[in-house]
Amino acid sequence: MKETVLDVLMYLFENYQEGEFSDAENQDTLREELIAAGFPGEEVGHAFTWLDGLAQQRQLPLVFGPGRAMRLYTREETARISTECRGFIMYLEQLGIITQEMRELIIDRLMALTEEIDLERVKWVCLLVLMNQPDAEEAFGHLEEMVYYHGEFKH
DSSP: OOOOHHHHHHHHHHHSOHHHHHSHHHHHHHHHHHHHTTOOHHHHHHHHHHHHHHHHHHTSOOOOOSSOOOOOOOHHHHHHSOHHHHHHHHHHHHHTSSOHHHHHHHHHHHHTOSSOOOHHHHHHHHHHHHHTSTTOHHHHHHHHHHHHHSOSOOO
16 A cells, blocks of 8 residues: 555654654654654655645734635635535534634645545544644544544535
8 A cells, every 4th residue: 555645644643742743853763763664755754844834834924804704716726625625624614623724724735735635634634734723622622523433524
């Protein structure tokens, strides 16, 4: 089976604390451990680049107008992110689990993946984005429960 960037990210999420893989000093050690665990070096490198992109995006000042605005997806986004996946992102936003800012981070990180984007991958990217947000523990818990304990997303 060909391991993907998201497989590496999911492995990090399930086996390490967030501070362990976001700390640059630990990345070399983690890189060696991931390669020893059987992940291809190229995919491990892409995973750390993906995480660096997440950290950089979190620091950008995103400004949104008042009220709820409708998100229009670009052609590239609609070509890669299915209607079902976009519906799930909107569902999370309507439930208050993610904010508009988090939605934009999720879309950005989905577009940064090289593999096909399906609902399962969207859920994991949402978890990874929420995990990186300060003061998002409650929202993270709700989403984690949805990913692990509730079957398919019904919209």
